Amino acid sequence: MDTICTVVAPDEQSWGCTIKLSPIDQIAPRDYNVLHLFFRLGDDFSNRDLFRQLETAVLKTARDIPQLACGVRKCANSREELELAYSANFGAHVVFRDLVPIWPHGNFDSLAKEHFPMPKLERRFLLNIDYTQEVLPGLVIQANFIEGGLILTTALHHTICDGTGVSMFHQALARHLRGSTMSDPWPCLEPTINERVGIVSPSTGVHxxxxxxxxxxxxxxxxxxxxxxxxxxxxxxxxxxxxxxxxxxxxxxxxxxxxxxxxxxxxxxxxxxxxxxxxxxxxxxxxxxxxxxxxxxxxxxxxxxxxxxxxxxxxxxxxxxxxxxxxxxxxxxxxxxxxxxxxxxxxxxxxxxxxxxxxxxxxxxxxxxxxxxxxxxxxxxxxxxxxxxxxxxxxxxxxxxxxxxxxxxxxxxNRFPTNIMQYGPLGYSEATRISIGNTExxxxxxxxxxxxxxxxxxxxxxxxxxxxxxxxxxxxxxxxxxxxxxxx
Structure with missing residues (x-):
């Protein structure tokens, strides 16, 4: 298994629908919140089993939060706005990549001893996003296998949600990876899908x-x-x-x-x-x-x-x-x-x-x-x-x-529960690293x-x-x- 990519499409009934964004959505950085989680894996771990489990977990999470399967595109107006769109032609990307033959930064143990340094988390290995597309995926999740472990990289477009949304997504994903085998030992924040554009009444007479x-x-x-x-x-x-x-x-x-x-x-x-x-x-x-x-x-x-x-x-x-x-x-x-x-x-x-x-x-x-x-x-x-x-x-x-x-x-x-949540077959993440946009x-x-x-x-x-x-x-x-x- 070198690289496998599947697309989780939105529900067919939503195809052709768009979501108008709020002014606060529009001024968010027009790039991705990228989060890396680090899982130590045993020698008997099955990559192919994880492929199916993660794919299923993302599908169930997208049912909980349908906007995860949206694409992000420019509006057809002069205000340089973005919008979220549902279509059969795009959705959330789930990528599996075996980096063992090409990963230049040592095994999982060496990364852990160095406390998972950011310069070694290179996008060219851990995240595959084609920025030339007219419609960008709202969510890309990439499972990167290295010797002795897995780097799970998730990228949520900032227009989709802020940090609170990133945390809610990971809580939902972890819950679906666990299935019914383990209850939540911490209070989980459930996402609430509201109309965005009118969520706040604007003040008038401001300069x-x-x-x-x-x-x-x-x-x-x-x-x-x-x-x-x-x-x-x-x-x-x-x-x-x-x-x-x-x-x-x-x-x-x-x-x-x-x-x-x-x-x-x-x-x-x-x-x-x-x-x-x-x-x-x-x-x-x-x-x-x-x-x-x-x-x-x-x-x-x-x-x-x-x-x-x-x-x-x-x-x-x-x-x-x-x-x-x-x-x-x-x-x-x-x-x-x-x-x-x-x-x-x-x-x-x-x-x-x-x-x-x-x-x-x-x-x-x-x-x-x-x-x-x-x-x-x-x-x-x-x-x-x-x-x-x-x-x-x-x-x-x-x-x-x-x-x-x-x-x-x-x-x-720092209040994200990413390192205390159990992710089903993956266990617990040993650390969290995050970047906002490409700051390499x-x-x-x-x-x-x-x-x-x-x-x-x-x-x-x-x-x-x-x-x-x-x-x-x-x-x-x-x-x-x-x-x-x-x-x-």
């Missing part, structure tokens, strides 16, 4: 000037790829870190005790990463006086004037929470944020570390907490109202500069919070991709290493 974190695009290219990057001049690499549940709690407790700020563990971790990565970037603080931290927030439960189910199938993680701070203050060049137009000299009364824990990190954590709280019913409705006014679905993008600028986006998928050898200013590897409790891992010098400086930071452990 772009009221949205400092959004800007007009200069065209489709800037909408699709907002990062300016010269690959030849700046080689980059990925790095993975981990933090245990105990260290996470210690980090939050220290901020509470020394900084006098009441924040959650996730607020504390986000602020800590933001400050330390910015320092490692070694940016020109005169050229970039401020840094923005954007954080994805699932707004489903925050809607008060309309009912959006917690399992709503689609995109509902906009707007992002956005915190902003002075780069000179974050990098230790001044002891207070510049609010008067005059820089404050660095304090000589306290050590740099004391200032970090008593002033800088607490202030960053407080900004994060406030930004997340601001993503509410009104914020969502106002954004939808603004998007409705635009001449095209691609007229707006985020007003951030994540590269070469100092801004960052944190995407939290290209920084995009994202930090992805990942679930802890199997058996590591309720901690988490983080994935970063920056230039070599930035990652070397971050690795050398004693304060960062006190809480985060470098893995690769």
């Amino acid at each position: 772009l000037e009221e949205f400092p974190h959004w800007k007009r695009t200069s065209g489709m290219e800037s909408f699709l790829d907002p990062v300016s990057f010269d690959g030849e001049a700046t080689p980059v690499r990925y790095s993975i870190y981990s933090i245990s549940e105990t260290k996470s709690q210690e980090l939050r407790d220290r901020l509470v005790q020394e900084g006098g700020v009441k924040v959650s563990i996730s607020d504390a971790i986000s602020a800590f990463i933001w400050v330390h990565v910015l320092r490692a970037r070694n940016i020109d603080t005169d050229a970039y006086p401020n840094s923005k931290l954007s954080i994805t927030v699932d707004a489903r439960s925050r809607m008060t004037d309309c009912h959006v189910p917690t399992g709503y199938w689609g995109n509902f993680s906009e707007p992002n929470a956005v915190a902003c701070m002075c780069t000179k203050f974050m990098c230790g060049e001044v002891s207070e944020e510049n609010t008067t137009g005059m820089d404050q000299s660095v304090s000589t009364c306290d050590s740099d570390e004391a200032l970090d824990w008593s002033v800088k990190l607490p202030k960053a954590a407080r900004r994060v907490k406030q930004a997340i709280a601001a993503v509410d019913n009104s914020a969502v409705r106002r954004l939808v109202g603004l998007l409705h006014q635009m001449p095209k679905a691609t007229s707006l993008t985020w007003n951030v500069n994540r590269w070469p600028g100092p801004d960052m986006l944190i995407v939290g998928v 050898e290209k920084p995009d200013g994202r930090c992805i919070l990942l679930p802890a590897q199997r058996g590591e409790g309720r901690g988490l891992e983080i994935a970063l991709q920056y230039d070599f010098a930035t990652l070397d400086r971050l690795k050398e930071s004693k304060q960062f290493a006190e809480y985060f452990t470098w893995r690769n």
Whole structure:
């Protein structure tokens, strides 16, 4: 078995139907959420049996969530919109590939010892998507056999759903792989299929000037790829870190005790990463006086004037929470944020570390907490109202500069149950890796919070991709290493 591909077509009764997408769907990245799971297999494992079981599980999951079998295509209008379409000619792709003869990155054990490094998860092996097609599959799932194990790669087009949808899909897939042999030991979120286009009533009378974190695009290219990057001049690499549940709690407790700020563990971790990565970037603080931290927030439960189910199938993680701070203050060049137009000299009364824990990190954590709280019913409705006014679905993008600028986006998928779910004949995944779009050898200013590897409790891992010098400086930071452990 080299490569086998089957297509799970939608139900015949739906052929010819289309799904009109919401404004929030339209501004989602026009690429795939790609997730890799890693399963250790015994010598007696039957590839052909798995082929049938996985194919059946995807078919049943597509019955639960019919939009998985849709194709994604351009609308026949001038607004540069996308739509989902049902047809006999396309559907979800299920691919089996035997990589043992050609896989260049060692066996499963060697990958596990290296903590499943992102550079070795090359798309040319693990994911086969033809981007030249006029209609892209909404779902591609590829089972990749290597010596000693399986890398299960799933790609869900971001227009189909956000991270919550990705998690719901994997919960449903795992349930069908298990069949009736095992009940769910955790609460599963069931997908709810609603009409998308009218899910939120837009606010009226809003203006772009009221949205400092959004800007007009200069065209489709800037909408699709907002990062300016010269690959030849700046080689980059990925790095993975981990933090245990105990260290996470210690980090939050220290901020509470020394900084006098009441924040959650996730607020504390986000602020800590933001400050330390910015320092490692070694940016020109005169050229970039401020840094923005954007954080994805699932707004489903925050809607008060309309009912959006917690399992709503689609995109509902906009707007992002956005915190902003002075780069000179974050990098230790001044002891207070510049609010008067005059820089404050660095304090000589306290050590740099004391200032970090008593002033800088607490202030960053407080900004994060406030930004997340601001993503509410009104914020969502106002954004939808603004998007409705635009001449095209691609007229707006985020007003951030994540590269070469100092801004960052944190995407939290660490609550995905992907490493604690049982996948029937496959058992349990040992780790989770995810990318949004094709970021191979290209920084995009994202930090992805990942679930802890199997058996590591309720901690988490983080994935970063920056230039070599930035990652070397971050690795050398004693304060960062006190809480985060470098893995690769």
